[in-house]
Amino acid sequence: MTASSTRCSRNSPADAVSRAAEVLWRRSALWGLRWVLFALLALCGQAQAANPAAIPDMRLEQTDEGLFLTAVLEFELPTLAEDALRKGIPMYFVSEAELTRRRWYWYDQHIATEVRYLRLSYQPLTRRWRLNVSSAPFDSSGLGVALGQNFDDLADVRAAMQRIVRWKIAPAAAIDPQEQYQVQLRFRLDLSQLPRPLQIGALGRSGWNLSLARSLRWSPEPTQ
Incomplete structure (x- = not known):
């Protein structure tokens, strides 16, 4: 009888899911930061418009x-x-x-x-x-x-x-x-x-x- 074995893949499905989740989290954080910056700029613009000098x-x-x-x-x-x-x-x-x-x-x-x-x-x-x-x-x-x-x-x-x-x-x-x-x-x-x-x-x-x-x-x- 001949014994055979299959090498385990280094990129398991669990690792792929983890990497995908990390990429989505980074993108979400980046978009959240952009919205915060946009909101701050808008507030600054409103303050300047309200008090022109x-x-x-x-x-x-x-x-x-x-x-x-x-x-x-x-x-x-x-x-x-x-x-x-x-x-x-x-x-x-x-x-x-x-x-x-x-x-x-x-x-x-x-x-x-x-x-x-x-x-x-x-x-x-x-x-x-x-x-x-x-x-x-x-x-x-x-x-x-x-x-x-x-x-x-x-x-x-x-x-x-x-x-x-x-x-x-x-x-x-x-x-x-x-x-x-x-x-x-x-x-x-x-x-x-x-x-x-x-x-x-x-x-x-x-x-x-x-x-x-x-x-x-x-x-x-x-x-x-």
């Missing part, structure tokens, strides 16, 4: 008196900031324009910096808004030398804050017609001016975030 228009004008900046800002007041305003807590904002001379061989050279400080307040009894604008920081001693305007509606006072008209940011003597320059405009809600409890609560909370910035390259007009 930009500087769509920014222009420079050179005269014998100096360099003047005109700009339009687009923003909504942060939700928590508006709530605090309606409870009688003033909010402070800072506009900053910086002029630098471009240098290809080194860091850009600082030429001038101008800052404007804004104080927005609301009187619950009269239901009126007041905007104060100053070239110096506001302190506890008072408003100092500041331009003040009253408004009946929040939309009107926000529109006034969003317009910068012929703001002198550098004297004529600081401009060299042979050089190239860059102007950076920044606007932000100054959280350091909030009452201490609000400062602590505002850290890391998107309901307080408000910050805009834009840069513009500029070449002086040739002198006659």
Whole structure:
């Protein structure tokens, strides 16, 4: 009698099923991760659409008196900031324009910096808004030398804050017609001016975030 034997297959049906299950699990996990990423991107897009903040228009004008900046800002007041305003807590904002001379061989050279400080307040009894604008920081001693305007509606006072008209940011003597320059405009809600409890609560909370910035390259007009 002749004995015969059959070699066992290395790829048994159980191994094939296991590999197929592993492949399906990996594909499912990959698709799940993609959907999570899509959802996060959609949420970010909705948040940006709900709170637009930009500087769509920014222009420079050179005269014998100096360099003047005109700009339009687009923003909504942060939700928590508006709530605090309606409870009688003033909010402070800072506009900053910086002029630098471009240098290809080194860091850009600082030429001038101008800052404007804004104080927005609301009187619950009269239901009126007041905007104060100053070239110096506001302190506890008072408003100092500041331009003040009253408004009946929040939309009107926000529109006034969003317009910068012929703001002198550098004297004529600081401009060299042979050089190239860059102007950076920044606007932000100054959280350091909030009452201490609000400062602590505002850290890391998107309901307080408000910050805009834009840069513009500029070449002086040739002198006659």
